[in-house]
Amino acid sequence: MLDSIFRALADPARRQMVERLTRGAASVSELAAPLSMSLPGVMQHLKVLDDAGLTISEKRGRVRWRRLNADAMATAESWIAERRRLWNTRLDALERHLKADNGD
Amino acid sequence: MLDSIFRALADPARRQMVERLTRGAASVSELAAPLSMSLPGVMQHLKVLDDAGLTISEKRGRVRWRRLNADAMATAESWIAERRRLWNTRLDALERHLKADNGD
Numbered sequence: 108m109l110d111s112i113f114r115a116l117a118d119p120a121r122r123q124m125v126e127r128l129t130r131g132a133a134s135v136s137e138l139a140a141p142l143s144m145s146l147p148g149v150m151q152h153l154k155v156l157d158d159a160g161l162t163i164s165e166k167r168g169r170v171r172w173r174r175l176n177a178d179a180m181a182t183a184e185s186w187i188a189e190r191r192r193l194w195n196t197r198l199d200a201l202e203r204h205l206k207a208d209n210g211d
Numbered sequence: 212m213l214d215s216i217f218r219a220l221a222d223p224a225r226r227q228m229v230e231r232l233t234r235g236a237a238s239v240s241e242l243a244a245p246l247s248m249s250l251p252g253v254m255q256h257l258k259v260l261d262d263a264g265l266t267i268s269e270k271r272g273r274v275r276w277r278r279l280n281a282d283a284m285a286t287a288e289s290w291i292a293e294r295r296r297l298w299n300t301r302l303d304a305l306e307r308h309l310k311a312d313n314g315d
Contacts, residue, residue, distance in 0.1 A: 110221050116291070117217035129297035131305075177302075180295045187220070187288040193233035194279050201235075 108160070112183045115159035120144065121152050125161065125175065132165075132174040212264070216287045219263035224248065225256050229265065229279065236269075236278040 115121055124138050139149040153173065156162040160179040165172050219225055228242050243253040257277065260266040264283040269276050 109226065110223060113217045113221035117214050117221060119214060122213065122290075125294055129294050129301060131301055175294075175298050177295055177298055180291050180298075184288060184291040184295065186226075187284050187291075190229055190233050190279075191281055191284045191288065194281055194284075197233060197235055198281075 109183065109186055111155075111159040112161060112179055115155050115161050116183065118152065118155075121156055124152065124156060124173075128162065128173060128175045132172045134170050134172055138173065213287065213290055215259075215263040216265060216283055219259050219265055220287065222256065222259075225260055228256065228260060228277075229284075232266065232277060232279045236276045238274050238276055242277065 116125070120142055123142065127133055127138055127141070135146075135149065135153065138153065139146060142149060144152075153162065153164075156173075157164055160176055162173045163176050165174070220229070224246055227246065231237055231242055231245070239250075239253065239257065242257065243250060246253060248256075257266065257268075260277075261268055264280055266277045267280050269278070
């Protein structure tokens with residue numbers, strides 16, 4: 108899960124698609140428009156985003172739409188946030204320790 | 212920058228190293244200990260973390276230490292957090308719009 112989410116976010120074209128999707132659901136052609144890329148290239152990137160669970164694909168009428176899945180983004184964000192929190196707690200403890208050693 | 216940070220986090224062995232480093236600086240052998248992996252394999256993963264700026268490498272005496280770079284983690288965390296925020300703002304606006312349509 109985290110493997111595929113972080114891998115999906117490691118590409119600028121895929122991040123640009125995520126960026127576009129924060130403004131609402133989009134069709135493949137809307138997602139492809141700002142990118143200088145072949146349609147198969149676009150489809151491949153979308154598959155990586157879908158497989159990671161970052162995007163949800165829905166067919167309405169004859170058009171397939173993608174929308175963001177905030178849960179997958181939250182999973183990745185929480186993993187990093189928790190590691191940062193642990194590290195900061197560790198730094199704070201070190202600082203207190205050094206201050207105590209200096210008799211502050 | 213974001214490319215290399217997210218790519219570095221997309222591997223379970225590298226996330227395990229980050230996990231270990233939240234408890235404080237570690238030598239290569241301390242980082243290698245819990246992993247069933249050859250030393251060249253460990254060194255390769257450490258290079259990916261170093262290159263992404265997630266870890267900082269320092270030589271003290273004859274031992275090389277790695278410590279976490281919280282700034283790089285914050286960069287990745289902020290990117291995701293901001294996209295989630297935009298998407299949630301969008302969802303809230305949609306919800307208000309639907310409620311208004313229903314005369315709520």
